[in-house]
Amino acid sequence: MSAVTYEHIKTCKQSGARLGKVHTPHGTFETPIFMPVGTLATVKTMSPEDLLGMNAQIILSNTYHLWLRPGEDIIKEAGGLHQFMNWHRPILTDSGGFQVFSLSDLRNITEEGVHFRNHLSGEKLFLSPEKAMRIQNDLGPDIMMAFDECPPYPAEHAYMKASVERTSRWAERCLEGHQRPQDQGLFGIIQGGEYEDLRRQSAEDLVSLDFPGYAIGGLSVGEPKDVMNQVLEFTTPFLPENKPRYLMGVGTADSLIDGAIRGIDMFDCVLPTRIARNGTLMTSEGRLVVRNAKFARDFRPLDENCDCYVCQNHSRAYIRHLIKANETLGLRLCSYHNLYFLLDLMEKVRGAIREDRLLDFREEFFEQYGFNKPNAKNF
Amino acid sequence: MSAVTYEHIKTCKQSGARLGKVHTPHGTFETPIFMPVGTLATVKTMSPEDLLGMNAQIILSNTYHLWLRPGEDIIKEAGGLHQFMNWHRPILTDSGGFQVFSLSDLRNITEEGVHFRNHLSGEKLFLSPEKAMRIQNDLGPDIMMAFDECPPYPAEHAYMKASVERTSRWAERCLEGHQRPQDQGLFGIIQGGEYEDLRRQSAEDLVSLDFPGYAIGGLSVGEPKDVMNQVLEFTTPFLPENKPRYLMGVGTADSLIDGAIRGIDMFDCVLPTRIARNGTLMTSEGRLVVRNAKFARDFRPLDENCDCYVCQNHSRAYIRHLIKANETLGLRLCSYHNLYFLLDLMEKVRGAIREDRLLDFREEFFEQYGFNKPNAKNF
Numbered sequence: 001m002s003a004v005t006y007e008h009i010k011t012c013k014q015s016g017a018r019l020g021k022v023h024t025p026h027g028t029f030e031t032p033i034f035m036p037v038g039t040l041a042t043v044k045t046m047s048p049e050d051l052l053g054m055n056a057q058i059i060l061s062n063t064y065h066l067w068l069r070p071g072e073d074i075i076k077e078a079g080g081l082h083q084f085m086n087w088h089r090p091i092l093t094d095s096g097g098f099q100v101f102s103l104s105d106l107r108n109i110t111e112e113g114v115h116f117r118n119h120l121s122g123e124k125l126f127l128s129p130e131k132a133m134r135i136q137n138d139l140g141p142d143i144m145m146a147f148d149e150c151p152p153y154p155a156e157h158a159y160m161k162a163s164v165e166r167t168s169r170w171a172e173r174c175l176e177g178h179q180r181p182q183d184q185g186l187f188g189i190i191q192g193g194e195y196e197d198l199r200r201q202s203a204e205d206l207v208s209l210d211f212p213g214y215a216i217g218g219l220s221v222g223e224p225k226d227v228m229n230q231v232l233e234f235t236t237p238f239l240p241e242n243k244p245r246y247l248m249g250v251g252t253a254d255s256l257i258d259g260a261i262r263g264i265d266m267f268d269c270v271l272p273t274r275i276a277r278n279g280t281l282m283t284s285e286g287r288l289v290v291r292n293a294k295f296a297r298d299f300r301p302l303d304e305n306c307d308c309y310v311c312q313n314h315s316r317a318y319i320r321h322l323i324k325a326n327e328t329l330g331l332r333l334c335s336y337h338n339l340y341f342l343l344d345l346m347e348k349v350r351g352a353i354r355e356d357r358l359l360d361f362r363e364e365f366f367e368q369y370g371f372n373k374p375n376a377k378n379f
Numbered sequence: 380m381s382a383v384t385y386e387h388i389k390t391c392k393q394s395g396a397r398l399g400k401v402h403t404p405h406g407t408f409e410t411p412i413f414m415p416v417g418t419l420a421t422v423k424t425m426s427p428e429d430l431l432g433m434n435a436q437i438i439l440s441n442t443y444h445l446w447l448r449p450g451e452d453i454i455k456e457a458g459g460l461h462q463f464m465n466w467h468r469p470i471l472t473d474s475g476g477f478q479v480f481s482l483s484d485l486r487n488i489t490e491e492g493v494h495f496r497n498h499l500s501g502e503k504l505f506l507s508p509e510k511a512m513r514i515q516n517d518l519g520p521d522i523m524m525a526f527d528e529c530p531p532y533p534a535e536h537a538y539m540k541a542s543v544e545r546t547s548r549w550a551e552r553c554l555e556g557h558q559r560p561q562d563q564g565l566f567g568i569i570q571g572g573e574y575e576d577l578r579r580q581s582a583e584d585l586v587s588l589d590f591p592g593y594a595i596g597g598l599s600v601g602e603p604k605d606v607m608n609q610v611l612e613f614t615t616p617f618l619p620e621n622k623p624r625y626l627m628g629v630g631t632a633d634s635l636i637d638g639a640i641r642g643i644d645m646f647d648c649v650l651p652t653r654i655a656r657n658g659t660l661m662t663s664e665g666r667l668v669v670r671n672a673k674f675a676r677d678f679r680p681l682d683e684n685c686d687c688y689v690c691q692n693h694s695r696a697y698i699r700h701l702i703k704a705n706e707t708l709g710l711r712l713c714s715y716h717n718l719y720f721l722l723d724l725m726e727k728v729r730g731a732i733r734e735d736r737l738l739d740f741r742e743e744f745f746e747q748y749g750f751n752k753p754n755a756k757n758f
């Protein structure tokens with residue numbers, strides 16, 4: 001049996017969204033779920049206890065970054081990533097592919113793999129399906145990702161077709177290279193851009209390889225929101241019902257809900273922590289930029305409808321003061337609230353699926369957040 | 380009755396150190412005590428819960444910094460500093476005097492007060508005894524400090540004598556300006572540099588004004604350690620037994636112990652959090668610079684004899700990785716450990732006083748820390 005399995009609980013009669021559980025060697029998480037991103041073996045400004053306090057059920061970490069710092073050998077020696085960072089719930093790592101294609105200007109893609117330069121030191125590096133597997137086997141996450149080519153957006157059909165076919169060949173090599181299938185579930189990544197025939201080809205190729213889960217890659221890379229939703233609509237039907245589905249790099253509240261409605265189970269994004277570090281919050285009534293002068297004497301919580309630790313204990317005025325004074329507690333409080341907001345949103349999404357009313361929930365949430373306004377901000 | 384009172388429990392038969400309790404409107408703290416410094420209404424990188432977790436019994440905050448950011452009016456409107464920062468145990472604020480004299484190059488001292496420039500904006504500002512009282516009354520700490528002149532070290536006897544006399548006149552104005560003596564205890568500050576006659580004069584002047592507590596200022600400003608100890612030895616006998624004694628700006632382990640032996644009850648310093656941000660730790664076996672390469676694969680805790688949260692949960696290798704990668708969790712873990720180390724040290728000092736063996740404890744501690752080695756680092 002695979003190290004990672006999906007248990008389907010029910011499908012929302014109103015929206016078609018899936019409620020489920022994913023079982024891993026470090027425990028079970030509920031889906032649909034949002035995964036906080038801990039790039040360098042730490043979710044920026046958060047301790048493991050903070051993550052437990054907001055009930056994060058699974059976190060993501062980045063293979064590329066850990067490979068460079070501190071090195072997967074050190075993490076292996078520590079007993080794996082869970083031990084190294086003292087987080088004992090599930091962890092997913094990406095394959096490094098996305099960073100190779102997004103952080104490095106100088107890269108050379110061959111059938112064997114990708115030659116590129118370290119974004120920190122300029123040093124020449126090489127990553128291949130086999131190497132991405134070996135590194136992730138050393139890191140020891142519950143879920144690892146196949147090494148894929150991440151094409152630019154937009155890309156021509158011919159380029160994308162060649163890329164999809166290479167990603168499928170690399171996926172096979174990933175399965176062969178994976179040394180710990182009993183401990184770690186390897187997910188395949190569907191590519192194909194906005195082309196339905198290529199998404200179908202990619203899905204069919206990977207489904208035939210029988211991965212324990214599938215990600216949809218190459219979205220949230222600059223395309224309009226309706227294109228993303230359309231791609232999800234025509235891609236998820238190609239995926240098996242009994243495997244989890246992960247939409248990579250998506251973390252705006254509207255996209256999480258719209259993704260769940262289109263059958264997605266797992267999401268991750270740096271957005272909540274990245275905007276937090278600039279004093280920008282997601283609240284039930286929309287975006288709030290707590291740096292703004294108008295909050296200097298506002299002693300209400302960041303979000304009056306939020307029951308997170310931050311909103312129960314600290315005021316906008318205090319947090320604004322901390323952010324303005326460059327005090328790290330300010331970043332920490334904003335990060336905590338934003339992560340809690342998305343985790344709590346997904347709990348509400350799961351509740352709405354259970355009650356067969358996710359489309360109603362979407363309308364209510366969008367209305368209160370302000371997503372229905374003309375020129376609405378998307379986070 | 381004063382808002383702040385001292386309860387003497389016992390004197391160490393071996394060393395003469397005092398064991399006591401200080402009662403304040405926000406509760407009681409044990410002495411000798413170390414007070415973490417929360418300059419801008421936050422102990423850098425720590426949450427109030429972190430401070431409770433390490434059993435910080437009182438913290439210090441800086442009037443000068445809060446006056447500039449966010450402004451004492453905002454803190455007053457929040458309900459005072461305790462409410463503003465969500466810390467409900469005792470708080471002490473300094474008077475701003477030290478910052479006026481240390482941060483501002485352009486200052487003009489008159490009998491009325493000090494004209495100087497904002498160290499952030501260059502704006503012209505004025506601070507006087509009355510103004511320092513009004514600001515601290517607005518901030519609302521349990522213990523406030525008199526506004527004193529902080530002379531440079533070294534200073535001529537004649538300069539120092541004039542300064543001490545001005546500080547005494549200012550102390551009277553502080554007592555007159557203090558509007559909330561029923562809620563806040565105001566401590567006088569003994570100055571006089573290394574001159575015994577001036578320390579005596581300063582102490583006599585201030586003791587005659589009957590403050591509820593006394594600080595010894597003008598030490599730890601660059602003088603050799605034996606000068607500091609000597610000044611303490613001839614100054615504390617001038618102070619009443621029934622009032623707490625606070626040595627300002629001292630936070631090395633050796634000086635805390637040596638201060639307690641000389642009759643000091645309260646200490647504060649930014650040292651533990653400042654060095655933490657550079658990855659430098661105080662441990663039972665001396666200074667440890669966790670940034671160093673030799674700790675890359677060291678999976679032991681920062682201090683094998685420490686039972687703090689950090690040492691129970693995280694390794695040197697992980698913390699080194701965080702510090703090298705500029706992750707704020709690294710600063711936070713180092714800050715937590717260092718603060719815990721000094722709080723725990725003072726708990727051990729109190730235990731040794733209770734058992735009349737503080738001199739023995741000093742010897743054991745100095746030996747293990749390495750303070751007895753030639754060329755020992757003093758932290």
Ligand SMILES: [Zn+2]
Pocket residue numbers: 302303306307308309310311312337340
């Ligand atoms: Zn909140």
Ligand SMILES: [Zn+2]
Pocket residue numbers: 681682685686687688689690691716719
């Ligand atoms: Zn410790």
